[in-house]
Amino acid sequence: MADIIVIGGGHAGVEAALACARMNKDTILYSMHIDMIASMPCNPSVGGPAKGIVVREIDALGGEMGKAADATALQFKMLNTTKGPGVQCLRVQSDKIAYMRYMQNKVLHQEHLEVREMCVEKVLAENGVVRGVLQADGHIEPCHSLIITSGTFMSSRILVGHTSTKQGPDDEPTTDSLSQSLRDLGIHTFRLKTGTPARIRTDSIDFSKTEVQPGTDAFLRFSNETKSIRPFEKQAVCYLTYTNAKTHEIIRSHLKDSAMYSGLVKGVGPRYCPSIEDKLVRFADKERHQIFLEPESESLNTTYIQGFSTSMPHDVQEDMLKSLPGLENCIIEKYAYAIEYDAIDPLQCKPTLENKKIENLYTAGQINGTSGYEEAAAQGLMAGINAVLKMDGKEPLILHRDEAYIGVMIDDLVTKGTKEPYRLLTSRAEYRLLLRHDNADRRLSTYGHEFGLISDERFSAFEEKEKNIQECKEYLKTVRFTPKSEINTYLGSIEYGTLKEGISALDLLKRPKVTLDGMKDYLEIKYDDEVLSQVEIEVKYEGYINKAKRDAAHLRQMERVSLPQDLDYNSIQHLSLEAKQKLSEIQPMTMGQASRISGVNPADIAVLAVYLEQLKRS
Template identity: 80%
Template sequence: MADVIVIGGGHAGVEAALACARLQKETILYSMHIDMIASMPCNPSVGGPAKGIVVREIDALGGEMGKAADATALQFKMLNTTKGPGVQCLRVQSDKLAYKAYMQKVLLAQEHLEVREMCVEKVIAEDGVVKGVLQADGHMEECKALIMTTGTFMSSNILVGHTSTPSGPDGEPTTNNLSQSLRDLGIRTFRLKTGTPARVLTSSIDFSKTEVQPGTDAFLCFSHETTNIRPFKEQALCYLTYTSPETHRIINENLERSAMYSGLVKGVGPRYCPSIEDKLVRFADKQRHQIFLEPESESLDTTYVQGFSTSMPHDVQEAMLHSLPGLENCVIKKYAYAIEYDAIDPLQCKPTLENKRIANLYTAGQINGTSGYEEAAAQGLLAGINAVLKLDGKEPFILRRDEAYIGVMIDDLVTKGTKEPYRLLTSRAEYRLLLRHDNADLRLTPYGHTIGLISDARYENFKGKEQQIIDCLEYLDTVRFTPKSTVNTYMQELGYEPLKEGISAKTLLKRPKVTMEGLAPYLEKTFAPAIAQQVEIEIKYEGYIQKAKRDAAHLRQMDAVRLPEHIDYQQIQHLSLEARQKLNEVQPMTMGQASRISGVNPADIAVLAVYLEQLKREDHKNES
């Protein structure tokens, strides 16, 4: 018997399996094809808005995605550098072949982990507890916990034009019986849709008609274990082009030939990453749309046409692509398609990602209604951690909304649910100034070490960084500049009047345009760039950060009030009808979670508070 079984070798499955095995649990990872583990069936990149911060969080907790992305990158780019630190994030253009090769090597070498090339046909449970899985060869493999990370493979269909073909991504087989076995266990499923653009031969593109999109020169990385050794001599270039009036004419004249608009698609598509035909319909006033041209691998002569996802027939796709500046003579290597698949309603999950109906059954990734490699990997890591903690009889690991984007995502899924592919955005995080790219390790490394996924050596390095930040802040508070100080030269260069009285370096740093780099020549001590950046943000945004922390403290108070399991909210008087229905469906674990359910208003929370107080009084009477 295995301790943990993981179904699916995508980004969620990889992190789940590695976490369980590294925590000394005998783990089996099922994949239909070992050579497709950790593949990138869609965009060849990792990170981006909010997602890049998630990768940093995965790394701080002891996950693998950040290391793999750093080691196999073609280009590093920091986004939103002209905006505040709350929205700045890292994105890498990945070598898709090198990335999956890296992950496969790590998996196959991991102790306590068996990778089994086999399709799983059925989830087996008895008396509301998972017991194992039925393999395609008829063998039942027993387990103590099961993590499903099936991505877009459950009863999936490839959609092109008016044609629907049962298939997984990249022509892989689909699993037709697995989602039915979940429904047989009483778990609700629904249909979702996503898609991927065409790939064209790089050598057939005229890049002189496009805009160059270079990477960032500074040393950047996702993982705090990454050295300054780069996997390339020179960063690869990406390019930007735009749709043309001819592109729009072709699409509009062929809308009825798209699977999206022919009635073939039954599932709901992604709001924030729509197909190009959906963009034209929803944003009819826009004269053009951005299209990014991104290399897929040093080993491939192919370019990913980012922003040009479609389910049009092949002849229409050719006309569409040839209407783009620079792609007039492009050769299509792989056509675009849409894919429809089964997902489960995430309201059926606990904040640990364990299913509410079937004990010890966890789900992570696109099966929970999300989209994106990063969202999947984060869920896989948390599901793996929580499966192990439960098997060990320990308290679950649940991240709050003020602690991590991972906490925001999981809370959104299990509290609000989703009717369309969920994508993380910075706007989803009410405490995003606390959830920055630069401080992910400060927020989460102690958790990773306590869980057992961060080594003692790495933790000691982390503690050293923490102390350096404290020392830097204290030093800047003691350094004083007088009206005679040479720092006036720097201040005048920035357009400030000379100092008229003494001021500390810390106070001076609060002024706009004054930076740690600019002050460095006037300081006796030097600090590492990462330390200087962290300190500068903490000083400049101190007021906003403190306010966010006060707001978050109120959230923690609400989340500290636990609600009993299996409350029948229909029996609680004075709750609104909608609140009764939503509360019964979600079965929130805390008052904080209850307050975030759509349809539960402050008056309902007040009623719940009175109800809890009555329960406490009754318990007190029974005890006495």
């Protein structure tokens, strides 16, 4: 009997299985094809807005994605560098083949982890508790806990033009019986849709007609364990081209041939990553759309056409692609397609990602209605950690919205649900100045170390960094510059003017344009760039950070007020009808979670607070 079974070898499944095994639980990972574990069926990249910070958080908790992305990156690029630190994030163009091989090596050689190349037909439960799974060969494998990370493989259909093919991504098989077994257990499923662009032969592109998109010339990394990366001069180059009037004319004249507009698609597609035909319909005033040309692997002669997802017939796709500058003579290696699949309503999950109806059943990734490798990996890691903690009789790990983007995402899913593929955005976080790329390790490393996913050596290095940050800030307080100080030369170079009175280095750093790098010739600084960057951000944004912390503290107070899980909301007088319905459906665990449910207004929260006080007195 396994302690924990994980169904699905995608990004969620890999992180879940590794976390469980590394926390010393005997784990079985089921994958229909071992050589497709951790595949990238869509964009061969990791990170980006909000997502890049999630990868940093995964790494701080002890997950593997950040290390894999660093080790197999073709190009590193820091985004939003002209904006504040709250929205800056790292994105890498990945070598999809190298990334898969890296992750496959990890899972196949992980102690306490067995990988089985087998399809799971059915989830077995008894009296509302998971008991095991039924394999395709008829064998029953019992387990204590089960984590389903099936991605887009449950009852999936590939949609192109007017045709629908029973198939998973990358020509893999699909499974209808797994989602049916969930419905048989009383779990509600619904249909979602996503898609992927075409891949074309790299040597058939005329890059002279496109714009070069280089990486960032700096030492960038997702994982604090990464000590070196591909040198800047050896990084791959991406390219940018645009749609034009001819492209738009082809698409509009064939809208009826698109699976999306022919009536073939039943599921809801992603709002923030639409197909090119959907873009033209929704943004009819746009004269052109950006199309990025991105390499897939050093071992492949293929380029990914980012921003050109479509479900048009193959002949139409060919005309569309050849209308793009630089692609006039392109050779298509793999045509674009849409895919429709079963997902579960995430409102059926607890904040631990355990199912509310079936005990010890966890779900993570696209089965919960999300999109993206990073969102999936984060959920897989959290589901794995919480499955182990529950087995060990310990308190679960529930990250708050001011602690991590992972906490924002899971809270959104289990509190608000989703009707379309959910994508994590910086705008979803109320406290994004607290949830930065640079401080993920400071927010979450303690958890990773506590669970045994971060080594003592790495945690000691983290503690040393934390000590250095505080020492550096104290040092800056002690250094004073006078109106006669040589630092006036630097201040004049940045058009700041000379000092009129004495000031500490710390207070001077708070001023616009003044940087630690510019001040370093006038200071005795012994700390590395990572420490100095943290110090500068904390000093310059101190007021905003403190305000965010005060707001978050108010939220934490509401999170401390637990709600009984058997509370009969319909019996509470003066609650609005919609609040009764939503609260009964979601059964929030805390007053804070209740306050974030769509349809529950402040007046309802006030009524609920009075009712809880009366309960306490009685």
